[in-house]
Amino acid sequence: MDLPVKVDGVSKKYGKKVVLNQVSVTIQQGQIYGLIGPSGAGKTTLVKLLVGMDIADAGTVQVLNQQMPNLEVLQEIGYMAQSDALYAELTAEENLKFFASLFKLKKAEQRERIAYAADLVKLTPELSKKVSAYSGGMKRRLSLAIALVQNPKVLILDEPTVGIDPALRLTIWNELLRLKEQEGKTIIVTTHVMDEAERCDTLAMVREGQIITSGTPQELMERFHARNLEEVFLRAGGEQP
Numbered sequence: 347m348d349l350p351v352k353v354d355g356v357s358k359k360y361g362k363k364v365v366l367n368q369v370s371v372t373i374q375q376g377q378i379y380g381l382i383g384p385s386g387a388g389k390t391t392l393v394k395l396l397v398g399m400d401i402a403d404a405g406t407v408q409v410l411n412q413q414m415p416n417l418e419v420l421q422e423i424g425y426m427a428q429s430d431a432l433y434a435e436l437t438a439e440e441n442l443k444f445f446a447s448l449f450k451l452k453k454a455e456q457r458e459r460i461a462y463a464a465d466l467v468k469l470t471p472e473l474s475k476k477v478s479a480y481s482g483g484m485k486r487r488l489s490l491a492i493a494l495v496q497n498p499k500v501l502i503l504d505e506p507t508v509g510i511d512p513a514l515r516l517t518i519w520n521e522l523l524r525l526k527e528q529e530g531k532t533i534i535v536t537t538h539v540m541d542e543a544e545r546c547d548t549l550a551m552v553r554e555g556q557i558i559t560s561g562t563p564q565e566l567m568e569r570f571h572a573r574n575l576e577e578v579f580l581r582a583g584g585e586q587p
């Protein structure tokens with residue numbers, strides 16, 4: 347079985363604060379892997395190490411069999427950060443074109459991918475607007491479209507559906523499921539939303555810089571004698587609901 351993500355014994359400190367403590371994760375190809383945990387638990391820090399935006403103090407991070415950070419591998423990673431990294435004075439279309447141009451796409455493929463990504467997040471009619479005139483939710487949607495534009499093998503999405511309405515959230519999740527099933531994409535997602543966590547193949551609960559438990563949503567519910575993931579989350583963290 348191919349393992350597109352291998353994290354082994356990773357630790358990370360900011361100043362004196364230990365943010366990740368001996369974290370190990372393996373993710374199989376064609377899986378949706380969810381990271382859930384309280385605010386400040388270390389999810390974004392782990393994601394940043396996967397993308398190569400930060401470097402671990404100890405341990406190893408491999409994506410697609412390469413040690414991160416690695417510029418070649420970045421071609422194969424679609425990353426949606428928690429805060430939007432968009433050019434406000436450009437239109438949405440210009441933003442998409444700019445980010446698409448960073449990847450090795452032929453012109454026709456670039457056009458096709460931009461049309462697909464904009465359509466998925468329902469921004470096609472708004473593409474000629476400047477991003478400065480976008481709402482918060484529209485910016486999130488554009489950031490997601492940008493993460494998808496280069497057709498990456500690995501998608502890393504940090505709270506992708508915050509500020510997105512329920513109907514579009516469902517559309518996006520259906521597409522993520524299709525991408526893993528039909529195209530074998532590997533998708534890593536952080537979320538605070540339990541019904542999104544339920545759709546993940548494997549869930550890791552992060553708390554105080556450690557993965558305190560992981561498994562399929564069903565396994566976790568059985569392990570913690572819980573009726574739902576909210577209860578798992580509370581019980582795994584030592585809080586009895």
Ligand SMILES: Nc1ncnc2c1ncn2[C@@H]1O[C@H](COP(=O)(O)OP(=O)(O)OP(=O)(O)O)[C@@H](O)[C@H]1O
Nearest residue numbers: 360361365383384385386387388389390391392428
């Ligand atoms: N660049 C940084 N410098 C100093 N401290 C940082 C830095 N980045 C993160 N931290 C700290 O590391 C801890 C973990 O942060 P992180 O963003 O990984 O949490 P998170 O689980 O993603 O939280 P949330 O769910 O709120 O996004 C927090 O205490 C945060 O303040």
